Structures are given as structure tokens and as C-alpha cells.
Amino acid sequence: MPRRLFLADASTTPLSPIPPTYKSALKDPNWRQAMQEEYHALINNFTWSLVPKPAGVNIVTGKWIFRHKFNTDGSLARYKARWVVRGFTQQEGVDYDETFSPVVKPATIRVVLSLATSHSWPIHQLYVKNAFLHGDLKETVYCSQPAGFVDSSHPDHVCLLNKSLYVLKQAPRTWFLWFKTFLLSIGFCASKSDSSLFIRHHGHTIAYLLVYVDDIILTANTTCTLHSIISSLKFEFFNLGDIHHFLGVNVTRSTHGLFLSQQQYILEILDRAKMRNCNPIDTPVDKKSKHFANAGAAVSAP
Numbered sequence: 001m002p003r004r005l006f007l008a009d010a011s012t013t014p015l016s017p018i019p020p021t022y023k024s025a026l027k028d029p030n031w032r033q034a035m036q037e038e039y040h041a042l043i044n045n046f047t048w049s050l051v052p053k054p055a056g057v058n059i060v061t062g063k064w065i066f067r068h069k070f071n072t073d074g075s076l077a078r079y080k081a082r083w084v085v086r087g088f089t090q091q092e093g094v095d096y097d098e099t100f101s102p103v104v105k106p107a108t109i110r111v112v113l114s115l116a117t118s119h120s121w122p123i124h125q126l127y128v129k130n131a132f133l134h135g136d137l138k139e140t141v142y143c144s145q146p147a148g149f150v151d152s153s154h155p156d157h158v159c160l161l162n163k164s165l166y167v168l169k170q171a172p173r174t175w176f177l178w179f180k181t182f183l184l185s186i187g188f189c190a191s192k193s194d195s196s197l198f199i200r201h202h203g204h205t206i207a208y209l210l211v212y213v214d215d216i217i218l219t220a221n222t223t224c225t226l227h228s229i230i231s232s233l234k235f236e237f238f239n240l241g242d243i244h245h246f247l248g249v250n251v252t253r254s255t256h257g258l259f260l261s262q263q264q265y266i267l268e269i270l271d272r273a274k275m276r277n278c279n280p281i282d283t284p285v286d287k288k289s290k291h292f293a294n295a296g297a298a299v300s301a302p
Contacts, residue, residue: 022064034081048159060143084166101172104196116219123219125243129236131214135164135174
């Protein structure tokens, strides 16, 4: 039996461990609620239509993925359950075609953060909820019903996907194309130097938006402009407020600028290696340079 886990801050509140199967997850109230929330989000988004299984078509299988989502201080944020498909069961030319999707360059992130910091602009971080579910599929894809949530009146039916699902090979591309189209419709322009950088320049206001899959950085030269853009977003998202953690980097803002640190990322690596409580040691190299009296002497010719 798996051991009960505890929060990283040594709190006495136990965490439900990652379940090995969906059946064991359904027996735990925390994970069952997370699964129900995911399933309802899929249904409310009209992600698929239940249809009789056509003859001779490829049926993409799926599975449940479970993980704990933590805050930057190590405390539990929420239990996350996600129904994903097994992309390796897709067939090229049948279930998918183009798959490439751009992501923002690290250099672009540094430039935008430096620009916003030097002008004291507000910088907000957004996280798109179920981002891939917004992508409209062009291909015809059939997948199995979510395990544990099979329609009892149509147990032999399959899901004809209307929207993309996580781990579909074309999912990142369909989401990015949908999001790009939406941003263009509200006045943004795509940068020519970085496909994941979008700029909106209107009168005396200017805003920059960076997207990395479902993580977004938004900054503008006025707080009013920033909040106006956020209110115009027509999809579910978490407004995380001032940027504090992005792509594994902790961000701390002060009067001196932004301080970037990967402390939490390093601690997670130590946890996975079971080295969190190990004692620190010096760098295992000789840090003292050695100078010899004859080091500069000329070498005699033979």
C-alpha cells in the first residue's frame, strides 16, 4: 500500500498519494472530485460527440493522468486529474497531419521582462484552463470513452472528437492557431522575430503578450490597459496576478528590479533524487590555483 505523503512545508495535512490506477483514484474523494471536474469540463466544452463505432476506423485509446499541483512555497494548490489520449495510437495521414507549434524563445522572455521592469510596467501571469480543449480539429479522430465515466446507456459508443485533447499529436498546434486567431481579433499583431510574441499598439498604449503553451505573460504600459485586455479574454483562465513563477523560474519583484531564481525547481529535483535532506558539501574540484616558481622559465632547446 502506498504511503501517505505530506506537504513540502512539513504541515500535518496529509496528501492523497498519486493513484496507480483510475479505479483506485475513484475510491479517494480528492482524486474522484478532480476526475469529475475534468470530465465535466470536457462535456461542457462539447469536446466530443458519442457515436456508434464505425467499421474499419482507428480508435485512439486514452488514460487518466494524476498529479499534485503545488504553489511556489511548496504548499498544495490542487489535485489535478486529466484525461489524455495515447498519441502513439494515432496514424499519420489518418488521425493527424501537421503537428508543429511554436513556443516563445527564452531570449524574448528576458527582453520583454527587462523592458517592462525598466519602465515599471505591471506584469501579470495567466494560466489557461484546459487550453488544448479550445483547438478545433480538422481531422476526423475517434477515441474511447473516459475510463470510469462510460455512458451506461451507450457503452459501446466511441467519442468523435470536436476539440483536441491532451497528447493528441496535433493538440499544441490547434490550440496555438486558435489562440493566435483570437489575439489578432482583439487588436494584437504577431511579432516577426518570435511567433509566440504578440504586440498591441493603440494610441499611447502598448502591450506585450508572451505565450508558452498554456502559460501567458502579459505586460502593458498602463494598469488600465492590462486589465482591459484581461477582461476581453473569452476563455477560462487563472489570473495569477503579478508574475511570480514562470517555466520553473521564481520571479521576485523589488525596487531594484526582478530577481530570477530556480530554487523551487532545484528543490523538486532534490526531492525526486531523495536528496532533499542531504548535507551540502563544497564543490568537488580544486578551487585553489597553484603557481610554481619555475612556471614561467624558458624551456631549453635540446
